[in-house]
Amino acid sequence: MFAIVLPLLVGSCRKEHIEVDNLNGGKVIALGHGGMGIHDLLPMNSAASLLSALHTGADGTEMDVRLTLDGKLVAFHDLDLSVSTTGTGAIADLTWAQVAQARYLQPLYGDHGIVDIDHFLSHADVPSGAILYFDVKPDPGAQDPALYRERMADAMAALFTRHDLLARSFVECRDIGIAVAVQARLPSARLLSYSPSFDEALGLAVQHDLFGVSHFGDQVSADQVRTAHEQGKWVALVAERRNEQRSTGEKGPEIIISDELKHLADLLE
Numbered sequence: 001m002f003a004i005v006l007p008l009l010v011g012s013c014r015k016e017h018i019e020v021d022n023l024n025g026g027k028v029i030a031l032g033h034g035g036m037g038i039h040d041l042l043p044m045n046s047a048a049s050l051l052s053a054l055h056t057g058a059d060g061t062e063m064d065v066r067l068t069l070d071g072k073l074v075a076f077h078d079l080d081l082s083v084s085t086t087g088t089g090a091i092a093d094l095t096w097a098q099v100a101q102a103r104y105l106q107p108l109y110g111d112h113g114i115v116d117i118d119h120f121l122s123h124a125d126v127p128s129g130a131i132l133y134f135d136v137k138p139d140p141g142a143q144d145p146a147l148y149r150e151r152m153a154d155a156m157a158a159l160f161t162r163h164d165l166l167a168r169s170f171v172e173c174r175d176i177g178i179a180v181a182v183q184a185r186l187p188s189a190r191l192l193s194y195s196p197s198f199d200e201a202l203g204l205a206v207q208h209d210l211f212g213v214s215h216f217g218d219q220v221s222a223d224q225v226r227t228a229h230e231q232g233k234w235v236a237l238v239a240e241r242r243n244e245q246r247s248t249g250e251k252g253p254e255i256i257i258s259d260e261l262k263h264l265a266d267l268l269e
Helices: 047-054 117-123 145-162 176-185 198-207 224-228 242-251 263-269
Strands: 008-009 012-014 027-032 059-065 073-075 131-136 169-173 191-194 212-216 234-239 255-259
Touching: 027 047, 027 263, 047 059, 059 117, 059 145, 059 255, 073 117, 073 145, 117 145, 117 255, 131 145, 145 176, 169 176, 176 191, 191 198, 198 212, 198 224, 224 234, 234 242, 242 263
Parallel strands: 027 059, 027 255, 059 131, 131 169, 169 191, 191 212, 212 234, 234 255
Antiparallel strands: 008 012, 059 073
């Protein structure tokens, strides 16, 4: 992990260091956003992008999680395949065999398909100490939402058990029902709530005894982060651009997720 040592250029280029008080011993975990992020030539959540992030010297990567109609966990951000691939339809309404045929669109991306997360963790060169952050998407497609929550929780519990992920993973849930269902199966999972309002997300984390809360760094104040810490909750903040990283780090989160991972890793080194 990286100590939150943020160099400030002052005077004649002399570097000073900011000590951050957080719940992780003053250290911040640096994670890629869907791998190397939205600005990289590799498609977000592709195996190549995830592996590139895992081997940059940062702590690990975030990945978006969706569930196919036949119960396969896949890494994909958008609601519909047609947004960024040759496929079409919501992943929740498609079988893995259908999803597996899709390829990312942009020519620079080459022949990259959708990641089967279980297969990726079983066969890819994933460092044993890498931190994995799963952003679980709540969209059930045409399925019954309550049934979808239970199926998602079952699949996540099976994945965590199969790959022994509890000690090195976080799970962000944008649907509190999914978080509660996962918690029932994995009581020690490090679950974080997300809501358009940071205060609402924190309230849900406290109410349901979740591990922490997630939000966007440019929408959260240092006082809000401090309030979360007073409640014993970790904070994960997204700093999409490099010019947001320093100010986000100064707020004292335990985790920063960024599309500019190399710059973040250098900043926290």
